[in-house]
Amino acid sequence: MPSQWQYLLHNLGSWHGYFLKLSPQGQELSRQPSCVSLVGLDDCQKIRQTVQVGDRVKVLEYSHLARSTLVLPNGAFSQGSMQYTPVGEFGAELGLIHPPAGQRLRLVLLFQQGRLQEMTLIPEHLPDREQINPAVIDPHTISKAWQGESQTFYADWRSPTSDTVHCVYDFHNLGLLLPYQAIALYPDPIPHCTPFSLSLLWLAEPDLLYHLSRRYDPMGGWTELTLGTLKPS
Numbered sequence: 001m002p003s004q005w006q007y008l009l010h011n012l013g014s015w016h017g018y019f020l021k022l023s024p025q026g027q028e029l030s031r032q033p034s035c036v037s038l039v040g041l042d043d044c045q046k047i048r049q050t051v052q053v054g055d056r057v058k059v060l061e062y063s064h065l066a067r068s069t070l071v072l073p074n075g076a077f078s079q080g081s082m083q084y085t086p087v088g089e090f091g092a093e094l095g096l097i098h099p100p101a102g103q104r105l106r107l108v109l110l111f112q113q114g115r116l117q118e119m120t121l122i123p124e125h126l127p128d129r130e131q132i133n134p135a136v137i138d139p140h141t142i143s144k145a146w147q148g149e150s151q152t153f154y155a156d157w158r159s160p161t162s163d164t165v166h167c168v169y170d171f172h173n174l175g176l177l178l179p180y181q182a183i184a185l186y187p188d189p190i191p192h193c194t195p196f197s198l199s200l201l202w203l204a205e206p207d208l209l210y211h212l213s214r215r216y217d218p219m220g221g222w223t224e225l226t227l228g229t230l231k232p233s
Contacts, residue, residue: 003022003074004065004069004070004071005064005065005071007021007071007074007075007077008047008065008071008075008077008096008100009040009044009073009075010074010075011038011039011075011076011077011095011097011104011157012038012039012040012044012047013037013102014035014036014037014127015035015037015104015124015125015126015127016033016034016035016124016125016126016127017030017033017034017035017036017045017104017122017123017124017125017131018033018034019031019032019034019053019120019162020116020120020121020122020123020179021111021119021120022043022119022121022178023116023118023206024115024116024118024119025158025176025187026119026176026177026178026184028179029118030060032053032054032145033052033053033054034051034052034054034059034122034124035050036049036050036051036052036124037049037178039063045063046062046063047055047061047062047063048060048062049061049062049156051059060083063141066079066083067082067125067155068080068222070080070153070155070225071153072151072153072225072227073151074097074099074227074229075097075099076095076096076097076227077095077225078092078093078094078095078208078212078214078215078225079092079093079138080092080093080198080222081222082221082222083153083208083220083221083222084190084196084216084220084221086113086114086190086192087113088112088113089110089111089112090110090111090112090114090190091108091109091110091111092108092109092198092214093106093107093108093200094107094109094199094200094212094214094215095107095212096200096202096204096210096212098118098154098202098204098205098208098210101125101129101130101204102125102126102129102156103123103125103126103129103130103131103132103134103155103158103204103209104122104123104124104125105122105123105180105181105182105200105202105204106121107121107122107124107125107178107182107184107200108120109119109123109184109198110185111190112130114189114190114230115188115189115190116186119174119184121178121179121182123177123180123188124180132180132181133173133180133182134179135179135180135181136177136178137177137178137182137183137203138181139171139177139179140171141206142169142171142174142176142183142201142203142209142233143168143169143170143171143205144169144232145166145167145168145232145233146165146166146168146169146209146230146232146233147164147165147166147167147230147231147232147233148164148165148221148228148229148230148231149162149163149164149165149228149229150162150163150164150165150226150227150228150229151226151227152224152225152226152228153224154223155222155223155224155225156194156222156223165228165230166233167228167230175199175201180202180214181202181203181204182199182200182201182202182203183202184199184200184201185197185198185199185200185213186199186200187197190213193219194218195215195216195217195218196215196216197213197214197215197216198213198214199211199213199214201211207231208226208229208230208231209229209230209231210228210229210230211224211227211228211230212226212227212228213225213226
């Protein structure tokens with residue numbers, strides 16, 4: 001089976017877009033143009049990542065992934081806190097990729113003492129591809145039956161699992177509707193001694209919905225990352 005590193009290579013390229021800082025209510029607070037370039041070095045044994053947001057530029061080189069990161073076979077990924085604590089900062093990034101369209105959509109959620117403080121939504125595309133539709137998602141397009149497959153990778157490196165998914169999204173409980181055809185799902189406040197998840201949904205095409213969830217156990221420990229790839233049933 002391909003490695004996590006090989007899955008990450010789906011993200012190579014120069015990704016152009018915006019960093020949108022959002023309030024906990026989803027209101028846009030600021031917008032900065034961005035370019036994130038990932039280049040393979042030494043026959044793709046290393047990656048050089050250059051992040052330009054506005055006038056700020058940061059360059060990283062790495063040859064392995066942190067334990068707090070998991071990557072799924074199509075290149076979707078998540079990184080962030082491995083342990084939730086009600087005291088201090090907690091957060092995670094959820095990254096979806098739609099390879100046929102050369103598009104990515106990422107969401108960063110930051111909590112302080114269990115309450116959401118801010119979000120950053122990052123819509124991106126490759127230079128020769130179209131931008132993601134910037135409109136706020138229409139809940140009526142989601143509120144129906146969906147089916148597809150899910151893949152789950154585990155933080156303790158157990159063998160991944162897959163399953164068939166059948167679900168119906170409720171119009172009244174869809175979570176926070178965001179621009180760029182996205183939905184954010186998260187608890188606020190984060191509950192004590194209860195499992196919870198941080199999720200990003202993206203209607204990448206009219207008949208294609210991605211659902212990425214980073215899950216935590218009742219003790220606040222990160223357990224797994226699941227990607228659902230769904231079509232209307």
